[in-house]
Amino acid sequence: MTVAVFFGCTFIAFGPAVALFLFTIARDPLRVIFLIAGAFFWLVSLLLSSLVWFITVQISNKNSAAQQRGLLIFGVVLSVLLQEAFRYGYYRLLKKANEGLLALSQEDTMPISMRQLAYVSGLGFGFMSGAFSVVNILSDSLGPGTVGIHGDSQHYFISSAFMTLAIILLHMFWGVVFFESCERQRWWALGAVVISHLVVSCLTFVNPHYQGSLVPTYIILSVMAAWAYLCAGGSLRNLKLCLTCKDKDFLLANHRPR
Amino acid sequence: CSTTVFNSNDGTEANRHTETTPSRNEVELNGQPPTARPPQVLTDSEEDEDEELTLKYGAKHVIMLFVPVTLCMVVVVATIKSVSFYTQKDGQQLIYTPFREDTETVGQRALNSMLNAFIMIGVILVMTLVLVVLYKYRCYKVIQAWLFFSNLLLLFFFSLIYLGEVFKTYNVAMDYFTLAVIIWNFGVVGMICIHWKGPLRLQQAYLIMISALMALVFIKYLPEWTAKLLIINASSVDLLAVLCPKGPLRILVETAQERNETIFPALIYSSTMVWLFNMADSAETGNNSSHPVPQQENQVAMAPTAQPEDDGGFTPAWVNQQQHQLGPMQSSEDSRREIQELPSARPPPVEDDEERGVKLGLGDFIFYSMLVGKASATASGDWNTTIACFVAILIGLCLTLLLLAIFKKALPALPISITFGLVFYFATDNLVRPFMDQLAVHQFYI
Numbered sequence: 109m110t111v112a113v114f115f116g117c118t119f120i121a122f123g124p125a126v127a128l129f130l131f132t133i134a135r136d137p138l139r140v141i142f143l144i145a146g147a148f149f150w151l152v153s154l155l156l157s158s159l160v161w162f163i164t165v166q167i168s169n170k171n172s173a174a175q176q177r178g179l180l181i182f183g184v185v186l187s188v189l190l191q192e193a194f195r196y197g198y199y200r201l202l203k204k205a206n207e208g209l210l211a212l213s214q215e216d217t218m219p220i221s222m223r224q225l226a227y228v229s230g231l232g233f234g235f236m237s238g239a240f241s242v243v244n245i246l247s248d249s250l251g252p253g254t255v256g257i258h259g260d261s262q263h264y265f266i267s268s269a270f271m272t273l274a275i276i277l278l279h280m281f282w283g284v285v286f287f288e289s290c291e292r293q294r295w296w297a298l299g300a301v302v303i304s305h306l307v308v309s310c311l312t313f314v315n316p317h318y319q320g321s322l323v324p325t326y327i328i329l330s331v332m333a334a335w336a337y338l339c340a341g342g343s344l345r346n347l348k349l350c351l352t353c354k355d356k357d358f359l360l361a362n363h364r365p366r
Numbered sequence: 367c368s369t370t371v372f373n374s375n376d377g378t379e380a381n382r383h384t385e386t387t388p389s390r391n392e393v394e395l396n397g398q399p400p401t402a403r404p405p406q407v408l409t410d411s412e413e414d415e416d417e418e419l420t421l422k423y424g425a426k427h428v429i430m431l432f433v434p435v436t437l438c439m440v441v442v443v444a445t446i447k448s449v450s451f452y453t454q455k456d457g458q459q460l461i462y463t464p465f466r467e468d469t470e471t472v473g474q475r476a477l478n479s480m481l482n483a484f485i486m487i488g489v490i491l492v493m494t495l496v497l498v499v500l501y502k503y504r505c506y507k508v509i510q511a512w513l514f515f516s517n518l519l520l521l522f523f524f525s526l527i528y529l530g531e532v533f534k535t536y537n538v539a540m541d542y543f544t545l546a547v548i549i550w551n552f553g554v555v556g557m558i559c560i561h562w563k564g565p566l567r568l569q570q571a572y573l574i575m576i577s578a579l580m581a582l583v584f585i586k587y588l589p590e591w592t593a594k595l596l597i598i599n600a601s602s603v604d605l606l607a608v609l610c611p612k613g614p615l616r617i618l619v620e621t622a623q624e625r626n627e628t629i630f631p632a633l634i635y636s637s638t639m640v641w642l643f644n645m646a647d648s649a650e651t652g653n654n655s656s657h658p659v660p661q662q663e664n665q666v667a668m669a670p671t672a673q674p675e676d677d678g679g680f681t682p683a684w685v686n687q688q689q690h691q692l693g694p695m696q697s698s699e700d701s702r703r704e705i706q707e708l709p710s711a712r713p714p715p716v717e718d719d720e721e722r723g724v725k726l727g728l729g730d731f732i733f734y735s736m737l738v739g740k741a742s743a744t745a746s747g748d749w750n751t752t753i754a755c756f757v758a759i760l761i762g763l764c765l766t767l768l769l770l771a772i773f774k775k776a777l778p779a780l781p782i783s784i785t786f787g788l789v790f791y792f793a794t795d796n797l798v799r800p801f802m803d804q805l806a807v808h809q810f811y812i
Contacts, residue, residue: 137428140429141428144764145761145764148757148758151754151757151790154798154812155790155793157801157812158793158798158802159793159797161801162796162797162800177808180808184810184812191812236753237812240753241802241806241811243749244748244749244806264809267809268809271809271811308811309810309812312809312811313808316809
């Protein structure tokens with residue numbers, strides 16, 4: 109519970125996401141706008157799911173802890189489903205906007221492609237999700253206190269930070285795979301994304317047994333990362349070329365000698 | 367100390383409020399006023415290219431406004447969170463909000479806060495009308511003096527208080543001499559940047575700082591319900607004042623456009639330098655004393671130079687012969703103005719689109735920051751509510767700019783953003799906060 113913990117957890121949770129933002133999104137105003145719009149859509153989905161949860165809590169028995177826990181689990185599942193529904197809604201909105209603009213302009217190419225939109229919207233969802241999960245915890249970590257003084261886990265902060273990191277990156281990968289599968293009409297892929305989101309959320313029900321929740325989450329993260337890479341057009345060959353600095357297209361685009 | 371300021375300096379207090387009024391509501395495209403441009407016949411491809419460019423440059427303008435609005439909010443939230451002075455209720459209130467909110471019954475509190483909000487909106491409306499009347503009857507000097515004094519108050523006095531409170535919070539020892547030097551420099555540079563000329567970024571930074579200071583003052587001295595009601599009233603008054611045909615702000619904007627002038631820089635945040643073509647013909651209107659110096663320099667540069675000694679080799683006989691054959695060639699004030707107003711006569715320079723900036727009134731900054739600041743000060747949802755309000759306000763601003771791109775005339779910037787902001791404020795505070803709290807306790811993730 110010091111400044112060190114605060115900075116450490118902040119950088120763990122938001123470091124990669126902010127780096128992605130700074131290097132790939134911050135320079136293009138259109139991408140920034142779509143990022144914030146994605147964040148807004150996530151926020152609206154959270155609002156709706158909290159509304160439903162709130163109503164169910166008000167009409168339930170407030171004294172029974174088991175019932176409250178059950179309602180919370182219901183709230184989590186509902187929230188996940190609503191998030192994916194809003195992701196689909198955002199996809200439809202972007203598609204309509206894209207088509208409209210394409211019809212208006214004479215050029216064949218849009219200023220921003222669907223794949224970029226998938227990446228940006230996924231990251232937007234991730235940012236908001238991460239922020240809402242962890243910012244209050246981070247601000248508490250600045251103040252005085254002892255972690256787990258009543259017998260709870262002592263690794264609360266750091267596990268929250270790692271979980272948030274995983275969730276942000278997962279949202280980004282889910283966004284890419286989701287939009288790609290909607291474009292290609294591959295509904296099984298869509299279902300897989302929704303199910304993996306549900307699995308990740310339900311895994312957190314075993315907290316504070318972090319080995320049960322964090323480890324599988326990171327396994328799912330790497331699987332989704334590979335899948336998203338393939339969806340975005342990557343392949344082993346591309347990866348090899350990129351790592352050995354022999355990718356001609358990339359070098360040409362950045363005006364660097366081979 | 368604060369009480370004496372508000373009670374004795376009624377005039378300056380009034381000045382401070384006028385800043386918020388006309389400024390808060392317009393978002394307009396800079397550059398050539400639409401009325402002066404002759405109708406252009408665009409081919410289809412040009413129109414579509416225009417649309418594509420509009421999209422790209424529209425996005426750029428949105429970001430050019432996102433950044434200062436975000437910065438202002440960040441400053442306000444950072445101050446609220448660290449300096450406790452601005453969240454302490456000393457029991458003092460502005461003289462414009464005479465009714466107290468610490469009453470016994472909820473009904474009494476509601477009534478008092480509504481009366482407070484109405485009084486403040488009334489004051490703001492009166493100030494707006496006075497400003498518009500003064501502008502219409504060309505009493506530029508009065509307006510300039512008014513704005514000058516209110517900025518003086520803000521830049522010197524309020525920043526002194528702010529700095530003092532920051533030093534108290536961080537327990538920094540400071541002597542009066544150093545403080546005097548700092549405040550003097552800060553204030554004088556600010557006055558120069560805002561009212562005369564200075565680097566664009568510095569002017570923008572000062573405008574953001576004074577908006578943040580105003581918002582902080584409002585957050586401290588307005589009681590809770592009054593503040594929320596004031597924000598709601600302000601956005602509905604904004605809507606009426608800008609969109610109704612007889613609305614004062616619409617009259618202000620239209621008068622400014624008719625006269626080819628820009629509204630005073632002290633009231634409006636502009637994302638680019640003002641495109642100075644429009645000032646060339648202001649010499650004819652005879653208002654040479656109230657315009658800032660760069661315009662006068664421009665007038666000098668564009669005035670026909672009468673230098674008979676140096677005719678560059680064109681003897682009068684030759685000139686007369688040419689004129690006889692080809693018609694009048696000497697560029698006069700009128701012809702030059704016409705040429706300048708025909709943008710399609712030459713390919714637009716690359717910087718043209720960048721020069722076409724967007725403007726946002728300072729009052730908008732103040733109200734947005736006030737909403738977010740109140741959210742971080744009083745909402746029990748703490749950071750969640752602040753973040754939600756922030757995103758909602760940005761999306762509202764984005765939608766407003768989208769409407770601006772579609773309708774191409776001055777629009778009120780408050781209603782959409784404030785509506786979104788307030789909806790998300792109340793929803794997040796009451797619905798999302800308990801949900802997220804429960805999730806955090808069990809460490810569930812959604």
